[in-house]
Amino acid sequence: MIKRTVQEQLTYLKKGVAEIIREDELKAKLEKSARTGKPLRVYLGVDPTAPDIHLGHTVVIHKLKHFQMLGHTAIFLIGDFSAMIGDPTGVSETRPPLTRQQVEQNAKTYLDQVYKILDREKTEVRYNSEWLGKMPSYDVVRLCGHYRLARMLEREDFRSRLDKNQPISVHELLYPLLTAYDAVALESDVEIGATEQKFNMLVHRDIQREYGQSSQVALTMPILVGLDGERKMSKSLGNYIGITEAPREMFGKLMSISDELMWSYYELLTDFAWPVIIRLREEVRTGVLHPMDAKMQLAHNIIAGFHGEEAAKKAADEFRRVFRERQAPAEAPRRNFRRGQPKRLAALLLELKLVPSRSEAERLIKQGGVEIDGQRVEDVKREIDLSKPAEFLLRAGKKKFLRIVIE
């Protein structure tokens, strides 16, 4: 790593952030680190509530990586204990708690994916069950004694739930306090989180002080808006792009975002510097650059980060081929079939899991969403001959293609 001045570090770290609480403290910490040669301890806490991560999560992980690249200690904290409580942030109702087993399973897969971004060798991975799991109830009570109910209820999600007569479970109040203890246990200098984590992170700062430590700097990153262009990207809303998804899938999804949203993706998911993004935007506005081309460049860039340059290129070519030139995809997933009795198309679609039910299959066919080798099939009663070896391309809906091979 190249040695950088404090000012250079600060400028670099500020890129894309929503808020730094407080910036002067961050500067002071960087100065002290430069002086003493002791790297800052920077952590990102994540609850493994879902088994895999999507682009929305990568915004904060990238920021952690920036610290890592500057030689600071990146700590990836897996909230295996707190996940069993569930973060009430932004939640309009109490979540069902996860079981120990689910959490462990999720954490494992999660971590593999995180290493696509962070340097495996240099990352300190911790689990908060390490300390929270062993905490005597006396200490929990003492911890709770450091915070007031009124302040807790200032939170937007609690307040609005109270207003709407929706339930709040008592254990949800404990979430910010327990995760605050993470900061204490880690003796952290900086915590990174999404803007929606701001409240929690402020509590963390307070509690650190109560335990005689200096408050960490809270650095928030903007929330990535999902594919629908309105709500935050999340698995449960289904408007997400998983980072393990196939390049082809990713490309298709990225291209389906609105033109407006593309710019925020440029900002939060690429390494392009601000001036570059501004220039692209200007070129699109003046008609020099077609918006679709700008979007393709975005998709290419993001996919290259996860799957490599080669794969990104292939995905882009495939996209052009299928959707701009309306040709059959060069590579559709193959499915082999044993020879057998003729089968109704609807039954076949169901069997191939292209549709969730038979009714849905019939609907799709009637509406003209099914093609065989580019020929639309609207006859529900159409039977597919499976008696002799053959091969055809089946399309169900806009994006689903399967190459069927009868052997």
Add this chain to the structure above:
RNA sequence: GGACGGGUGGGUGAGUGGCUAAAACCAGCAGACUGUAAAUCUGCCGCUCCUUGCGGGCUACGGAGGUUCGAAUCCUCCCCCGUCCA
């Protein structure tokens, strides 16, 4: 512990005995138009069977019973949520 209000399809939410697989809106899906964008328009949107028909069967309005020819709607008990009181 008491009084009152509430629990309807993925979401919001109408419906107080048959005309209700359940209004309306949102989300979703398909088609048209495009740049697989957005917007717009049209249609679909519980499951299943076949002779694919304004067809048959099954399941569905917190849970379990009951009244009735017939219940999301009425009764009983239970569970859950909220408000106020203690």
